[in-house]
Amino acid sequence: MDIVHFRTELLARRVALQRDVELGEQASATVKLDQSCVGRLSRMDAMQGQSMSQEAQRRREQELQQIAAALQRIDEEDYGYCIDCDELIAEARLQVDPSTPRCIVCAEKLA
Numbered sequence: 001m002d003i004v005h006f007r008t009e010l011l012a013r014r015v016a017l018q019r020d021v022e023l024g025e026q027a028s029a030t031v032k033l034d035q036s037c038v039g040r041l042s043r044m045d046a047m048q049g050q051s052m053s054q055e056a057q058r059r060r061e062q063e064l065q066q067i068a069a070a071l072q073r074i075d076e077e078d079y080g081y082c083i084d085c086d087e088l089i090a091e092a093r094l095q096v097d098p099s100t101p102r103c104i105v106c107a108e109k110l111a
Contacts, residue, residue: 001080001091006098007071013098014067017060024057066099073101082106 073079080089082103089103102110 001094003074003079006079006094007074009098010067010070010074014064014071017064017067021057021060021064024053024060063099066101069101070099084109 070079073081080091080094081087082089083101084106085103087103087105089100093100093104100107
């Protein structure tokens with residue numbers, strides 16, 4: 001397994017997510033409730049957009065945590081092994097998501 005490749009992928013994804021987090025903070029800012037500036041429907045649209053942005057932000061932050069955990073597993077020479085059963089994770093699975101902590105069997109048990 002090419003650990004250097006996966007580390008590079010994880011680091012690149014982390015940089016992209018950090019950039020998105022910074023941009024997303026602006027979109028999830030508090031919606032102004034002054035009806036004289038924004039009509040009711042426009043305000044509702046803005047609030048819906050804000051909620052969607054907050055959820056996207058939460059998912060980005062969760063992925064950043066998964067990436068940090070994967071990088072730590074690389075440093076501890078534990079990368080590529082399932083955190084539940086300690087079996088080797090298929091390289092094809094890691095190609096799809098290099099931050100995945102579980103083999104397909106254990107991941108399916110959680111679903």
